[in-house]
Each structure stands twice: as C-alpha cells, then as structure tokens.
Amino acid sequence: xxxxxxxxxxxxxxxxxxxxxxTAFAGGRRAIVSKVAPVYPELARRMHVSGVVVVQxxxxxxxxxxxxKVESGHALLGSAAQDAVRRWKFEPAAESTSMTVxxxxxxx
Numbered sequence: 001x002x003x004x005x006x007x008x009x010x011x012x013x014x015x016x017x018x019x020x021x022x023t024a025f026a027g028g029r030r031a032i033v034s035k036v037a038p039v040y041p042e043l044a045r046r047m048h049v050s051g052v053v054v055v056q057x058x059x060x061x062x063x064x065x066x067x068x069k070v071e072s073g074h075a076l077l078g079s080a081a082q083d084a085v086r087r088w089k090f091e092p093a094a095e096s097t098s099m100t101v102x103x104x105x106x107x108x
Contacts, residue, residue: 038084
C-alpha cells in the first residue's frame with residue numbers, strides 16, 4: 001500500500017524530552033516554563049531520518065537560553081533541535097545554569 005505524502009508526514013511524531021516537566025542541573029532542579037517543539041526538517045522527513053539529538057544548554061538567570069550546542073545526534077536533525085530549545089523558557093534563578101536535554105524525533 002502506497003502512502004500519500006500527507007499520510008507519510010503524519011507518521012512522524014516529534015516529542016521533546018527533558019526529564020519530565022523539569023530539567024536537572026548541579027545544585028537542584030529548574031522547571032521548564034515553556035517548550036517550543038522542533039520543526040521536522042523536510043529533507044529528514046523525506047529520508048525517514050529519526051533519532052534523539054542531545055543538546056547542551058546554558059540558561060541565563062532570567063530563564064532564557066543564552067547558549068546551546070548539539071552534543072550528538074543525526075546532522076539533519078541537529079539544527080532543528082537546537083533552534084527549538086533556544087526558544088525554551090525556564091524558571092528564573094540567581095545564576096546561569098548548564099544542562100543537557102534530549103530532543104526525540106521518533107518515526108511512529
């Protein structure tokens with residue numbers, strides 16, 4: 001059975017994982033206030049690429065992401081994962097914190 005382009009794209013599920021509703025860092029937990037889901041890259045979708053991208057974040061005291069770096073994952077997915085997590089917001093804290101999050105591009 002052949003799948004239409006629309007049907008095929010609906011088979012892909014994008015979820016963002018970050019230790020549930022909060023992310024651990026040295027010294028405690030910092031809650032995620034809002035998450036932005038990644039946009040599945042068209043080329044990756046056409047090539048049926050899926051997987052987990054690990055992104056290292058630095059979160060500023062105001063809760064915004066001030067820096068991010070892709071630690072591992074498929075090259076076609078890394079940029080989309082990084083673009084999404086840069087727009088996440090965390091609860092404010094006294095100082096910057098560093099943490100790692102997983103962005104899961106799962107083929108369902």
